[in-house]
Amino acid sequence: MENKKPRLLFVDDDTLLLETLKTTFWRSHVVETCTSPLAALELLRSGKRYAVIVSDMSMPFMNGVDFLRQAAALDRDAVRIMLTGYADLDTAMAAVNDGVVSHFLIKPCPTTNLKEVINTCVLSYIERTTVPDYDIVLPAPLDRFVGISDIVVRLRAMLHRLGQVDATVLFTGESGTGKSLAAEVLHAVSPRSKKPFVRVNCPSLSEGVFGAELFGSVRGAYTGAVRDSMGRFMAAEEGSILLDEIGDVPVEMQSKLLQVIERKEFEQVGDHKTIKANVRIIAATNADLEQLVSQP
Incomplete structure (x- = not known):
C-alpha cells in the first residue's frame, strides 16, 4: 500500500490564517488551501479528494x-468542518442538523483545538473508508495479525493508515482480542517507531x-523521594505510550x-x-466506558 498522508483542504479568505494552518499540519498531512470557495469547488470537480x-x-x-453543501455532493466521504463566529452560530447549528457540516468551531x-478535532475527523474518515484489499503488500x-478474513484484512489496512495520523487512539474489546498487540503494531508502523513504546498497566498502579508513576516526581515530593524520578510519559518522549485498561484509572487521577x-x-x-509531552497516547479497555460515564 502506498504510504499516503491524509489530505486536508482549508478554505478561508484570510491568507495569514491559511499560512498558519499550513505550518501546523504539513508534517503529518497533505495540505491544500484556497482563498475562494469557487476555486475549492474546482479542485473537487477536477477529482481531488480529501x-x-x-x-x-x-x-x-x-x-x-x-x-x-456543494462540496458534500462532490466528495461524499470527506468530513466537513465549519469555522464560524458567534453571529453565525444558529446558521452553523442548522447546517449540522441538516447533515451539511459534521463539526463547527x-x-x-x-x-x-482545531488539530485535535481534525485528528478525530481523520480517524473517522479512515474507519469509514478502509476496505479489505487482498492484493496489497x-x-x-502488520503480519503479526494472522488471517485472511475480511475483518483481519481490514484491521491491518486500518492500522497502516492510522499509523500516519498522530492522534490519540482508543482500542476497545473483550480481554484476549488483541488490543495490546494492535497498539504495538500501530506504534511500529508510525513515524515514531524508532522511539520508545511504553506500556502502562493501569490496574496495577x-x-x-x-501520579508519580505516570508523570514522575521531584526530590522531597513525598516520604522516600530522595531523588527526582522520571515518569512513564517522560520515558515515552517522542514515542508512544499505551494506557492499558484505562477504564480502571482512579477517579482522583482522571482530571490530570x-x-x-x-x-x-x-x-x-x-x-x-508544566512539562510539554511529545508522545502519542494509545489507550485500551475491555470496559464499556459510555456505560461507566452514565452511572451516578
Whole structure:
C-alpha cells in the first residue's frame, strides 16, 4: 500500500490564517488551501479528494454552508468542518442538523483545538473508508495479525493508515482480542517507531503512586523521594505510550490524565512546572466506558 498522508483542504479568505494552518499540519498531512470557495469547488470537480474539508462561514461570492453543501455532493466521504463566529452560530447549528457540516468551531479557534478535532475527523474518515484489499503488500509489523478474513484484512489496512495520523487512539474489546498487540503494531508502523513504546498497566498502579508513576516526581515530593524520578510519559518522549485498561484509572487521577490527553502537558508530583509531552497516547479497555460515564 502506498504510504499516503491524509489530505486536508482549508478554505478561508484570510491568507495569514491559511499560512498558519499550513505550518501546523504539513508534517503529518497533505495540505491544500484556497482563498475562494469557487476555486475549492474546482479542485473537487477536477477529482481531488480529501479526508477533511475545513471552511470559514463568511467568505466572498459564497458562504460556508453553501460551499460545504456543494462540496458534500462532490466528495461524499470527506468530513466537513465549519469555522464560524458567534453571529453565525444558529446558521452553523442548522447546517449540522441538516447533515451539511459534521463539526463547527467558534472563531478564533486555538490551533491545538482545531488539530485535535481534525485528528478525530481523520480517524473517522479512515474507519469509514478502509476496505479489505487482498492484493496489497503491507509492512512487516502488520503480519503479526494472522488471517485472511475480511475483518483481519481490514484491521491491518486500518492500522497502516492510522499509523500516519498522530492522534490519540482508543482500542476497545473483550480481554484476549488483541488490543495490546494492535497498539504495538500501530506504534511500529508510525513515524515514531524508532522511539520508545511504553506500556502502562493501569490496574496495577495504586492511587498513591499513580501520579508519580505516570508523570514522575521531584526530590522531597513525598516520604522516600530522595531523588527526582522520571515518569512513564517522560520515558515515552517522542514515542508512544499505551494506557492499558484505562477504564480502571482512579477517579482522583482522571482530571490530570485528561490534561495530558487534551493538552499534551503535565506536572511532576511535587512540582508546579508544566512539562510539554511529545508522545502519542494509545489507550485500551475491555470496559464499556459510555456505560461507566452514565452511572451516578
